[in-house]
Amino acid sequence: MNGSIRVGSLFGIPVFINPSWFLVLGLITWNYATWLAFQFPELGLVAWGLGLVTALLLFASVVAHELGHSLVAMRQGIEVKSITLFIFGGLASLGEESKTPGDSFRVAIAGPLVSFTLFGWLHALSTFGQLTGPLAAVIGLLAYVNLALGVFNLIPGLPLDGGNILKSIVWKITGKPYQGTAFASRVGQVFGWLGIGLGFASLLGLTNVGSIWTLLVGWFLLQNAGQSAQAAGVQRLLSGLTAQDAVIPNSPLVSAASSLREFANNKIIGNPVNWRKYLVTDEAGKLAGEILVDDMKKVPTTDWWDVQVQTLVRSPSEIATVPSTTPLLDVINMLNEQLTELAVVKEDGEVVGLLEKTSIVKLLEQKVTA
Ligand SMILES: [Zn+2]
Known part of the structure; x- marks a missing residue:
């Protein structure tokens, strides 16, 4: 969330506070303090301190709710990127979706379950704890707040928990x-x-x-x-689409056995796309590495007929590959800032071509206009 401030971490999850949160903190403190001052006039200025503590405990309840989601998600091997407190409460940002609807349901329900449990405890404490005065009032209020938090979050609209529960069903x-x-x-x-x-x-x-x-x-x-x-x-x-579908037509592929001259004549000259590098394939069509077009400058053009592409090949280990049958949605999850392209290979290792983020976007555009 924009402009959020990191305040620490819980269970290894960074916790952020959005500036809009301070507005709510002020409002709630003021609200509780005036309410407490009205109920217990003898408190005087202490009411404000108590109001602030109540407001902070309210937010602790929100954090506990978000931790509920986060810990269940972490048990499913999902990375929890952050917990952010903002004007409408809290938000746990998960690295990915659950793999199954059942897992998705469990992550969604965990937050309200924490809130309802806290309500149960606090309610029992305020009912049977023989508390009196402002303390009883604050505990009673917190119990109610946790109940409200659980119920509000069950409204069945995304991104609320009720929406996620509905989605999983x-x-x-x-x-x-x-x-x-x-x-x-x-x-x-x-x-x-x-x-x-x-x-x-x-x-x-x-x-x-x-x-x-x-x-x-x-x-x-x-x-x-x-x-x-x-x-x-x-x-x-x-x-329903796979990696195969997003392969770039006329992908930059060249056979290791080609001479540099053939490579230049057949692949580079006249190619509307100015590829900086090409995937190199061996005689079986498998990935042998890649060649940078710039590297060809190391060889005098007069020798290009005699020098094969494979003399300039760079190691294939740097190139990430993906099986051609991989669902495209999974491929998207693999791509990120560092990894923007993948070599698509058949089951036997034969290279089908190259796939880039932009080729997926193009595919999407074709689908939308189709
Ligand atoms: Zn929730």
Whole structure:
């Protein structure tokens, strides 16, 4: 999230705070402090300290909720990139999706389960703990806050937990994760509009249910539902496609046995694409390495008929390969800032061609316009 500040780490997960969080911290402190001062006038200024502590405990509850998601995800071998506190609560950023709908369900439900458990404990403490005065009030309030946190997050719209639970259920039924996402996005949009409508109605004094907060949350849901619907659309387009489908036509391939002159005449001169390097294949068509076009300058052009491509080959270990039958969605997860291209190979090792991030984008564009 933009402008978030790192404040430490828990279980090896970096914890960030978004500046919007401080606004909420101030508002909640003020809210609780005035409430406590009203309930217990004898507290005086202590009410403010207690208000701040209550607000911080509220956020600790949010962090506990996010840790619930994170620890279950980590047990599935998923990297948790960060936990961020922001204006609407917390967000655990996961490196990847769960592999199965069941795993996805468990990650989603873990957060609300933590909140409901905390509610149970705090409620028991405030009921049976024989607490009195401000302490009882604060514990009672925290119990209620955790209950609200669990219930609010079960609203079935992405990115809320209820949305993820709904997604995992539809995924389980249809067998397709993107259909789960698409469905949960649509439901999220409905709840988003509902929140906005209710918020507006309450501002106009038409209803007692809802507030400006309902309106803001509705807006937040609508924004996110739109984004996840888009992501689901991309996944739908890519599903069923494999690495083979995204191979660049006329990929930069050259046989190790070719002379440099043949290579230049047949592959480089007149090629509309100015490749900096070519994949080199052996007599069986398998990957033997790569050749940099610039390296050809090391050999005088007069010798080009006599020198073979293989004399300039660089080690194949630097080139990442992917089987041609790999689902394209998995290929996308493999690509990143450092790894932007892959050599696509058949089962027997024969090179099919090169695949780049841009070739996947092109494929998507063709699918959209088709
Ligand atoms: Zn959650």
